[in-house]
Amino acid sequence: MKILVIGGGGREHTLAWKIAHDSSSPEVFCAPGNAGTAAVATNVPIAAEDVDALTAWAVTNRPDLVVVGPEAPLCAGITDRLEAEGLRVFGPSAKAAQMEGSKEFAKDIMLAAKVPTAEAETFTGKEGALAYVRRKGTPIVIKADGLAAGKGVYICMTEEEAEQALTEICLERRHGNSGNRVVVEEFMEGEEASILALVDGDHIVMLSSSQDHKRVFNNDQGPNTGGMGAYSPAPVVTDDLWPIIHDQILRPTVDELKRRGIVYKGVLYAGLMMTATGPRVLEYNCRFGDPETQVVLPRIEGDILPLFQACVDGTLSNDLLSWKDEACVCVVMASGGYPGVYAKGMAVHGLETVETQPGVVVFHAGTAIQEGTTVTSGGRVLGVTALGATLPEAVKRVYLALSHVTFDQAQYRTDIASRALQRVE
Ligand code: AMP
Ligand code: GLY
Numbered sequence: 001m002k003i004l005v006i007g008g009g010g011r012e013h014t015l016a017w018k019i020a021h022d023s024s025s026p027e028v029f030c031a032p033g034n035a036g037t038a039a040v041a042t043n044v045p046i047a048a049e050d051v052d053a054l055t056a057w058a059v060t061n062r063p064d065l066v067v068v069g070p071e072a073p074l075c076a077g078i079t080d081r082l083e084a085e086g087l088r089v090f091g092p093s094a095k096a097a098q099m100e101g102s103k104e105f106a107k108d109i110m111l112a113a114k115v116p117t118a119e120a121e122t123f124t125g126k127e128g129a130l131a132y133v134r135r136k137g138t139p140i141v142i143k144a145d146g147l148a149a150g151k152g153v154y155i156c157m158t159e160e161e162a163e164q165a166l167t168e169i170c171l172e173r174r175h176g177n178s179g180n181r182v183v184v185e186e187f188m189e190g191e192e193a194s195i196l197a198l199v200d201g202d203h204i205v206m207l208s209s210s211q212d213h214k215r216v217f218n219n220d221q222g223p224n225t226g227g228m229g230a231y232s233p234a235p236v237v238t239d240d241l242w243p244i245i246h247d248q249i250l251r252p253t254v255d256e257l258k259r260r261g262i263v264y265k266g267v268l269y270a271g272l273m274m275t276a277t278g279p280r281v282l283e284y285n286c287r288f289g290d291p292e293t294q295v296v297l298p299r300i301e302g303d304i305l306p307l308f309q310a311c312v313d314g315t316l317s318n319d320l321l322s323w324k325d326e327a328c329v330c331v332v333m334a335s336g337g338y339p340g341v342y343a344k345g346m347a348v349h350g351l352e353t354v355e356t357q358p359g360v361v362v363f364h365a366g367t368a369i370q371e372g373t374t375v376t377s378g379g380r381v382l383g384v385t386a387l388g389a390t391l392p393e394a395v396k397r398v399y400l401a402l403s404h405v406t407f408d409q410a411q412y413r414t415d416i417a418s419r420a421l422q423r424v425e
Pocket of ligand 1: 185186
């Protein structure tokens with residue numbers, strides 16, 4: 001069986017790694033991949049955004065399944081293109097991917113489905129938005145409507161901060177066309193968690209919970225990033241919350257999409273805020289989380305392809321899924337300066353040693369192979385990951401492993417999972 005994974009980050013290395021270990025021993029391809037995917041798959045030098053070239057490759061090479069990692073090709077309609085060529089794709093259509101591609105669309109679905117989320121209004125310019133901010137008061141949250149790689153969100157504690165955010169989005173156009181429309185929404189207080197759900201158009205299978213760490217520095221300081229680390233399961237998602245997340249959030253969302261003739265197939269990622277009045281949706285994404293994937297997939301017992309195939313076929317069921325009784329933690333090693341300017345091409349040392357440690361796996365994100373050595377090629381470089389019998393055990397393992405890996409100007413958080421550690425202690 002031939003599988004094509006689209007993307008080249010830590011999430012895609014994890015997907016390719018998990019798929020490659022399936023009992024059917026599939027032949028895995030990864031486009032474009034990275035130095036890590038090269039060890040478990042054949043890299044195909046096509047960018048994840050190049051829908052034309054990817055479609056041409058798939059038409060020629062006829063993979064049995066295409067697994068799409070990032071949101072950009074999904075929102076650009078790669079699933080529709082590949083399906084039109086008779087190929088099987090794990091990932092939503094362009095229409096369904098609007099759940100992530102347009103915050104306004106997602107809000108509209110949630111409102112119609114009565115899903116608990118922040119109250120919000122969408123505006124096309126600064127003036128209207130600012131008037132709304134003045135009416136509602138602060139704290140308040142301002143977001144560029146389109147895709148902004150997690151960087152288009154401003155948490156504003158004062159009216160001045162809100163005005164500054166609106167100037168950046170609407171006038172200075174920091175996020176380009178993503179700022180054509182701006183969403184102003186209610187600030188929600190609580191602890192965050194991510195729920196990745198598999199959906200086959202109708203059936204929903206929730207994967208285990210996880211928590212991301214979006215800020216670059218310890219204690220959630222500094223600018224937002226793509227994610228600096230994660231752990232799973234997230235104890236903030238207590239047992240009593242699962243039926244609520246299913247019945248009041250995911251089920252009505254998928255049903256509302258169906259009602260509008262939109263068949264959602266793939267991962268529906270619910271970013272949740274655990275508030276005093278229960279879980280509320282921060283955002284929906286149309287794909288696996290990064291770095292959440294790095295901590296959720298290693299905990300899945302056995303094969304993952306039957307789950308993906310069932311999503312395509314509409315035969316998804318919880319019987320296809322079982323979990324290891326272990327916790328998993330991932331710490332992202334990033335280039336100094338990330339999420340701002342950073343250097344590339346630094347040699348990475350210590351990878352061979354670290355992978356021999358029990359329960360440890362290093363997922364590559366921004367790496368490439370240059371003259372036979374692994375070098376850095378992006379902001380987030382590695383996701384050092386460890387399984388452990390308990391969360392404290394996994395944390396101990398991951399930081400021990402990290403001490404063996406080095407590259408110039410590496411930075412990472414030393415407090416990944418600390419909130420959960422406090423809870424379990
Ligand atoms: P998003 O890309 O929409 O998930 O936003 C990025 C981050 O901003 C989230 O992970 C939250 O930490 C924060 N955030 C977004 N919306 C809100 C909100 N309405 N209330 C509080 N925090 C928020
Ligand atoms: N880890 C956040 C995201 O994947 O959007």
